[in-house]
Amino acid sequence: MAVAEWTGAVIDWRAGLDDLKRLIEPAFGRSETRASAGAFLDGLLSSAERKTGWMLAEEAGFERPYKIQSLLGRSSWSADALRDLVRDYVVGALGDPDGVLVVDETGFLKKGAHSVGVGRQYSGTAGRIENSQVGVFASYASRFGHALIDRRLYLPKVWAEDAARRTKAWVPEDVDFSTKPAMAREIVARTLDAGLPCAWVLADAVYGSDYRFRRMLEDRGQPYVLAVRSTHTLRFLEDWALVQSDPATLADDLDKDQWYALTAGEGSKGPRLYDWARVSLGWDKGQGFERWLLIRRSHRDPEALAYYFAYAPTGAALAELAGAAGLRWTIEECFLRAKDDLGLDHCEARSWHGWHRHMSLVMAAAAFLAKLSADQRRTAFGKRDKTSPNALDPMLAA
Numbered sequence: 052m053a054v055a056e057w058t059g060a061v062i063d064w065r066a067g068l069d070d071l072k073r074l075i076e077p078a079f080g081r082s083e084t085r086a087s088a089g090a091f092l093d094g095l096l097s098s099a100e101r102k103t104g105w106m107l108a109e110e111a112g113f114e115r116p117y118k119i120q121s122l123l124g125r126s127s128w129s130a131d132a133l134r135d136l137v138r139d140y141v142v143g144a145l146g147d148p149d150g151v152l153v154v155d156e157t158g159f160l161k162k163g164a165h166s167v168g169v170g171r172q173y174s175g176t177a178g179r180i181e182n183s184q185v186g187v188f189a190s191y192a193s194r195f196g197h198a199l200i201d202r203r204l205y206l207p208k209v210w211a212e213d214a215a216r217r218t219k220a221w222v223p224e225d226v227d228f229s230t231k232p233a234m235a236r237e238i239v240a241r242t243l244d245a246g247l248p249c250a251w252v253l254a255d256a257v258y259g260s261d262y263r264f265r266r267m268l269e270d271r272g273q274p275y276v277l278a279v280r281s282t283h284t285l286r287f288l289e290d291w292a293l294v295q296s297d298p299a300t301l302a303d304d305l306d307k308d309q310w311y312a313l314t315a316g317e318g319s320k321g322p323r324l325y326d327w328a329r330v331s332l333g334w335d336k337g338q339g340f341e342r343w344l345l346i347r348r349s350h351r352d353p354e355a356l357a358y359y360f361a362y363a364p365t366g367a368a369l370a371e372l373a374g375a376a377g378l379r380w381t382i383e384e385c386f387l388r389a390k391d392d393l394g395l396d397h398c399e400a401r402s403w404h405g406w407h408r409h410m411s412l413v414m415a416a417a418a419f420l421a422k423l424s425a426d427q428r429r430t431a432f433g434k435r436d437k438t439s440p441n442a443l444d445p446m447l448a449a
Contacts, residue, residue: 103397188386203234275362385417
């Protein structure tokens with residue numbers, strides 16, 4: 052196999068981008084709106100340092116940013132319809148029975164008090180309380196790659212109860228205050244209902260500590276590996292007696308031979324090496340599932356432990372749980388790439404619909420790049436994709 056084939060250089064990415072634009076056309080309705088959306092996507096994928104209205108308009112050759120700004124504001128189209136089309140596109144590109152669904156939030160630092168949902172709140176992006184917006188997102192990951200597939204802006208209670216601010220920011224009447232775990236339940240249920248192939252649902256302790264989130268997944272027969280805090284109260288059966296403890300205490304009671312050296316899969320810096328152990332939580336659900344406390348220990352710092360609740364098919368190996376837990380980092384990489392390269396955090400719109408439109412368009416651009424990478428992987432393993440016309444040029448082939 053030639054280098055051009057296994058590196059993906061023969062893939063016609065322009066044809067692929069045109070395919071995506073045609074796929075998402077139904078979300079936009081009017082031809083003018085579709086054209087503006089196409090220009091917006093081209094701008095997001097360009098080398099423009101800031102993906103603002105003026106910069107994207109300049110990339111598109113527009114004299115003024117009106118068309119770009121109107122796309123996020125005045126024009127009539129459905130960001131939710133675009134979200135659903137992007138999700139289906141990602142499933143077509145990355146879908147796999149062993150894929151995972153990951154939930155997490157990310158922050159967007161802001162100045163002023165007028166952007167919808169903005170306020171002084173904890174931002175994981177900054178690692179502290181800052182004036183910011185926070186969005187809850189879902190991503191999909193498989194052996195072929197990973198991409199964002201859903202989003203929802205967190206509306207703090209002070210915003211949800213302020214009628215004047217809601218009206219000014221065009222917050223829909225049916226949007227009430229919801230906690231982040233409640234938003235995650237809605238996102239995950241919607242995604243699974245759409246038929247996404249999903250072996251595991253993954254999330255950090257904000258969601259793993261929420262009983263209703265775990266119960267919703269168990270009622271669906273959906274396996275999960277969810278992070279929890281070391282102090283989370285545990286009640287389980289041991290020798291038919293009810294035991295109360297916490298993850299840290301159970302980890303302290305483990306014998307040396309209960310730990311196993313396993314990787315957590317590939318990370319951005321290569322294989323991640325940890326020791327893993329698990330403790331049965333004493334009962335199964337009677338439907339072919341078991342509940343486990345999964346514990347990860349750092350090789351560099353044996354005192355650095357991480358804890359997870361796992362709801363797994365009966366007989367699932369420890370390595371399977373460890374491998375699933377190790378995929379939660381993929382959503383962090385989605386955030387990093389979408390912010391650094393595609394302007395996820397460059398949203399200038401202040402309205403509810405403007406925020407969701409911007410995020411959905413960036414998700415579409417990120418999904419296109421994820422599909423390109425997936426196509427490259429498939430090409431490397433011998434499955435042909437569309438060949439760029441340039442690949443047939445004897446000057447380039449020489």
